[in-house]
Amino acid sequence: MAVKKLDWEKYKETARQVVTEGVVLLKNDDRALPFLQGTKVSVFGRGQDNYYKSGLGSGGMVNVEHVVSIPEGLAESGVVELNEDLRKVYEKWEEENPVDQGAGWGNEPFSQAEMPVTPELCAQAAAVSDAALIVIGRTGGEDRDIEDAAGSYRLTDIENDMIREVCAAFKRVTVVMNVGAPMDLSFIKMYNPAAVAFVWQGGMIGGSGVADVLTGKVSPSGKLTDTLAESVADYPSAPFFGDRFQNKYAEDIYVGYRYFETFAKDKVLYPFGFGLSYTNFSVEATESKVDTDAFCAHLAVRVTNTGSVAGKEVVQIYAGPGQGKVKNPAVRLLSYEKTRTLAPGESQDLSIEIDIRDLAVYDDAGLTGNPFCYVLEAGVYDIFLGTDSRNVWSVAKVDIAETTVTRKLSQAYAPTLAFDRMVPVTGEDGSVTVGWEATPLGSGEEALHINNFFRGDIAGERIKNISFRDVVSKHRSLDDFVYDLSDYDLSCIVCGEGMGSPRVTPGTASGFGAVSDELAQLKLPAVCCADGPSGIRMDCGTKAFSLPNGITLACSFNDELVEELYAFIGMELLANRIDCLLAPGMNIHRHPLNGRNFEYFSEDPVVTGRMATAVCKGLKKQGVYAVPKHFTGNNQESGRRTQDSVISERALREIYLKGFEMVVKSGYCNVIMTSYGIVNGIRTTESYDLTTRILREEWGFNGVVMTDWWANISSQPDFVLTEGFEYMVGSQNDVFMVIPRASDNELVLSSMEILKRGDERSRTYRANLRRAAANICRFVKKTEAMKRLAQKEDFPTIDAFDKPILLEPSTVEILNRPKDDEAEEFLNLEYIDVEKEFSHELTYKESKKGSNFVFPLNMKLSGTFEFALTASSELSELAQVPMSVFINGTPIGVLTFHGTGGKPERLSFNMISYGRTSLMRVYVGGNGVKLLKMEMNYVSSELKLKL
Numbered sequence: 015m016a017v018k019k020l021d022w023e024k025y026k027e028t029a030r031q032v033v034t035e036g037v038v039l040l041k042n043d044d045r046a047l048p049f050l051q052g053t054k055v056s057v058f059g060r061g062q063d064n065y066y067k068s069g070l071g072s073g074g075m076v077n078v079e080h081v082v083s084i085p086e087g088l089a090e091s092g093v094v095e096l097n098e099d100l101r102k103v104y105e106k107w108e109e110e111n112p113v114d115q116g117a118g119w120g121n122e123p124f125s126q127a128e129m130p131v132t133p134e135l136c137a138q139a140a141a142v143s144d145a146a147l148i149v150i151g152r153t154g155g156e157d158r159d160i161e162d163a164a165g166s167y168r169l170t171d172i173e174n175d176m177i178r179e180v181c182a183a184f185k186r187v188t189v190v191m192n193v194g195a196p197m198d199l200s201f202i203k204m205y206n207p208a209a210v211a212f213v214w215q216g217g218m219i220g221g222s223g224v225a226d227v228l229t230g231k232v233s234p235s236g237k238l239t240d241t242l243a244e245s246v247a248d249y250p251s252a253p254f255f256g257d258r259f260q261n262k263y264a265e266d267i268y269v270g271y272r273y274f275e276t277f278a279k280d281k282v283l284y285p286f287g288f289g290l291s292y293t294n295f296s297v298e299a300t301e302s303k304v305d306t307d308a309f310c311a312h313l314a315v316r317v318t319n320t321g322s323v324a325g326k327e328v329v330q331i332y333a334g335p336g337q338g339k340v341k342n343p344a345v346r347l348l349s350y351e352k353t354r355t356l357a358p359g360e361s362q363d364l365s366i367e368i369d370i371r372d373l374a375v376y377d378d379a380g381l382t383g384n385p386f387c388y389v390l391e392a393g394v395y396d397i398f399l400g401t402d403s404r405n406v407w408s409v410a411k412v413d414i415a416e417t418t419v420t421r422k423l424s425q426a427y428a429p430t431l432a433f434d435r436m437v438p439v440t441g442e443d444g445s446v447t448v449g450w451e452a453t454p455l456g457s458g459e460e461a462l463h464i465n466n467f468f469r470g471d472i473a474g475e476r477i478k479n480i481s482f483r484d485v486v487s488k489h490r491s492l493d494d495f496v497y498d499l500s501d502y503d504l505s506c507i508v509c510g511e512g513m514g515s516p517r518v519t520p521g522t523a524s525g526f527g528a529v530s531d532e533l534a535q536l537k538l539p540a541v542c543c544a545d546g547p548s549g550i551r552m553d554c555g556t557k558a559f560s561l562p563n564g565i566t567l568a569c570s571f572n573d574e575l576v577e578e579l580y581a582f583i584g585m586e587l588l589a590n591r592i593d594c595l596l597a598p599g600m601n602i603h604r605h606p607l608n609g610r611n612f613e614y615f616s617e618d619p620v621v622t623g624r625m626a627t628a629v630c631k632g633l634k635k636q637g638v639y640a641v642p643k644h645f646t647g648n649n650q651e652s653g654r655r656t657q658d659s660v661i662s663e664r665a666l667r668e669i670y671l672k673g674f675e676m677v678v679k680s681g682y683c684n685v686i687m688t689s690y691g692i693v694n695g696i697r698t699t700e701s702y703d704l705t706t707r708i709l710r711e712e713w714g715f716n717g718v719v720m721t722d723w724w725a726n727i728s729s730q731p732d733f734v735l736t737e738g739f740e741y742m743v744g745s746q747n748d749v750f751m752v753i754p755r756a757s758d759n760e761l762v763l764s765s766m767e768i769l770k771r772g773d774e775r776s777r778t779y780r781a782n783l784r785r786a787a788a789n790i791c792r793f794v795k796k797t798e799a800m801k802r803l804a805q806k807e808d809f810p811t812i813d814a815f816d817k818p819i820l821l822e823p824s825t826v827e828i829l830n831r832p833k834d835d836e837a838e839e840f841l842n843l844e845y846i847d848v849e850k851e852f853s854h855e856l857t858y859k860e861s862k863k864g865s866n867f868v869f870p871l872n873m874k875l876s877g878t879f880e881f882a883l884t885a886s887s888e889l890s891e892l893a894q895v896p897m898s899v900f901i902n903g904t905p906i907g908v909l910t911f912h913g914t915g916g917k918p919e920r921l922s923f924n925m926i927s928y929g930r931t932s933l934m935r936v937y938v939g940g941n942g943v944k945l946l947k948m949e950m951n952y953v954s955s956e957l958k959l960k961l
């Protein structure tokens with residue numbers, strides 16, 4: 015049996031390297047950084063003790079033992095001496111001003127109150143230190159966009175005052191931003207700190223990685239994956255962003271640097287691709303060969319470290335397409351390569367291949383005479399070499415003699431609503447200004463996929479009781495199996511069960527495949543899915559490795575390193591019996607205020623596509639799967655379920671779909687998640703153009719498409735989950751995520767009603783369900799879940815030479831992980847059936863701060879229940895010890911105990927149970943209270959709490 019070894023120390027080292035390689039140094043006057051041996055450093059800002067490991071929501075809910083802060087990392091380094099008196103001042107203030115955790119999901123403040131600093135405090139600190147370090151922290155995340163306001167995108171007055179005072183007292187001031195996405199940088203001009211860096215959100219070892227850069231152990235090599243402009247209003251999408259119902263993407267393909275480098279160079283503070291190092295590099299093309307007939311160009315690039323310390327450089331290749339009939343941005347990234355660590359004086363020769371077809375543009379208006387084709391217009395194109403989108407120089411010319419169609423497609427998912435889109439207008443003096451043209455529209459018929467429903471059927475022989483075991487053992491075809499499924503099975507198989515399905519690993523987002531007892535009896539496995547893009551989220555409290563977030567990965571521009579990191583988490587997923595990670599987030603940084611920018615990679619689709627491919631590849635190496643999301647247009651959180659993103663077909667194909675296209679075509683992507691929203695009037699959950707024509711027919715995707723959690727799946731925008739899966743499976747969105755239980759689920763029942771009708775429409779629906787079932791079964795057959803089931807049931811499969819073999823799941827041995835008893839406890843949870851009453855003694859372990867009591871419950875009834883805790887405490891009557899109660903990761907209430915004079919006291923609240931899988935968790939918020947008992951008692955069938 016294959017035993018994989020997951021060395022926790024190496025995992026940490028790799029994540030730490032990603033953090034260091036993701037740090038983007040914007041400014042470093044007079045070599046303010048790095049701090050050399052013995053430097054005395056005063057650290058300002060409460061962010062020093064409140065390091066944000068990631069953003070909020072599903073992309074950040076990883077339970078960890080400990081998060082390394084920046085001062086902790088600095089102290090560990092042994093290089094600097096921290097001003098301990100100042101540290102104590104902060105510690106005391108933080109004790110009096112504890113972190114405000116906000117009111118739950120989507121409501122945590124974007125930042126924490128900052129300690130005001132006085133000129134005296136700064137002067138005292140400056141008298142005993144060589145340098146100051148200021149930590150600015152921000153969070154943000156799902157369900158709420160960042161705000162262009164103090165404390166969110168902008169600094170608060172207290173933060174501004176702090177930077178001003180510290181800069182007045184110290185010569186050498188470094189500001190580091192522990193943020194999930196770019197923020198306002200006007201403080202740089204106002205106070206001129208010597209050094210400024212984005213250190214992003216680096217997961218649980220973030221502080222160690224940041225310290226490696228600050229102390230010069232590693233020279234920074236991160237590059238911006240977004241353009242940093244002077245103000246939010248400067249971004250071209252600004253007037254067309256944030257509406258809860260409709261956003262016309264009028265800036266079209268001019269997103270980020272494509273806009274700024276074409277129209278507004280002077281608005282840029284730091285260009286896309288920019289980032290300083292502690293050393294210098296020379297970058298030169300030593301050879302360039304262009305073969306237009308073969309559509310390829312080859313560049314040999316020599317990078318030499320001309321400075322005095324070791325470092326890495328990122329070489330960037332851009333296309334400089336001229337203005338043909340189809341207008342184009344001044345530059346557009348084609349490729350990039352990162353060097354290895356080069357010692358001073360050392361050179362590396364990089365060999366870069368470019369597919370000239372990547373210079374083609376999508377002609378959605380037919381201007382070249384080739385509508386709906388990728389076209390290389392006749393003309394001379396520049397290939398630029400450079401180190402950011404501004405600092406580029408031409409190293410090759412591509413001379414296209416005749417306009418050539420490189421790919422013939424057909425119109426798909428085009429807008430039907432009239433709007434004007436941005437286009438460059440070149441004046442007589444050669445200046446380029448913003449112009450507008452009417453966006454080409456689709457006929458509307460394309461979008462009416464109901465007419466395109468799958469009309470055929472899967473060829474299969476109807477034989478009762480074919481089990482999936484027969485398919486795996488090759489006695490029967492997969493189509494036979496699918497054909498033999500009952501209407502109930504078909505209605506169930508297109509559902510995911512969650513959150514917290516008892517069929518898969520506790521606390522995870524869902525299971526799919528065998529989501530009913532009937533399907534399980536057919537020996538179909540239940541495949542487990544868990545969030546997310548910054549590590550494994552297990553809401554029952556299981557601890558996991560918290561990873562650097564999406565933007566950190568991307569700023570490293572190091573695909574191999576990202577792949578390596580994801581090969582580690584791949585093993586961690588295996589160890590937790592999780593088959594699919596709901597990551598990476600691949601939406602485009604269209605606007606700086608998108609709440610989930612921290613999860614996503616970049617304003618550029620090539621960076622996005624390459625990073626996502628690295629993630630998928632790393633996971634697949636271990637036999638587990640990524641679920642790139644949210645396909646597509648999820649570029650803001652406000653109204654993410656209601657808003658219609660109106661996007662030209664060209665912008666869709668060249669910007670918003672491009673990264674997904676790259677990852678699908680890489681061959682490493684087998685599962686994909688659609689978004690909540692609407693694009694061009696049609697929900698992504700039911701767009702035949704999106705998930706059949708583009709994804710499967712054009713790109714060759716052969717896997718499973720799932721919806722986002724509790725998505726809307728009907729054309730009617732206000733549809734409330736009652737009409738079966740007709741539209742969803744009609745478009746080949748295969749799995750609806752998520753339902754609590756199949757047997758009495760309204761969607762499943764309504765699906766069966768449609769199938770009962772026996773008319774043409776119901777026959778088409780059944781055929782579409784079968785097609786979805788086949789997509790699902792084809793995938794589940796490849797998973798570790800399948801191997802686990804085969805091993806458990808002891809059924810053989812047949813190898814390529816028709817020899818019976820046993821499918822054996824991979825096992826993982828975790829080495830060097832600090833012992834965490836709780837993790838083991840969560841792994842072995844068994845679900846308990848609950849009818850009307852449940853009570854459980856809690857004295858089996860100490861209720862100390864930070865511990866969790868977890869109860870995986872199979873609730874038989876839905877309705878109102880009383881939830882009660884009994885506890886005793888010797889603390890004072892005024893002491894407050896909160897016990898937070900969660901169901902499937904969502905907080906449902908807090909019971910705060912005071913001193914009870916040592917006697918048992920019972921506190922309760924009413925809660926709603928929707929039946930089935932409830933992973934209840936009680937989190938102990940402080941020491942000094944002894945939990946004795948937990949109880950749940952049925953009150954009524956009411957599904958509404960009486961206030």
Ligand code: BGC
Pocket residue numbers: 072523545546596643722723
């Ligand atoms: C998010 C997804 C996530 C899912 C499951 C949704 O709210 O948009 O990204 O994977 O929940 O937690």
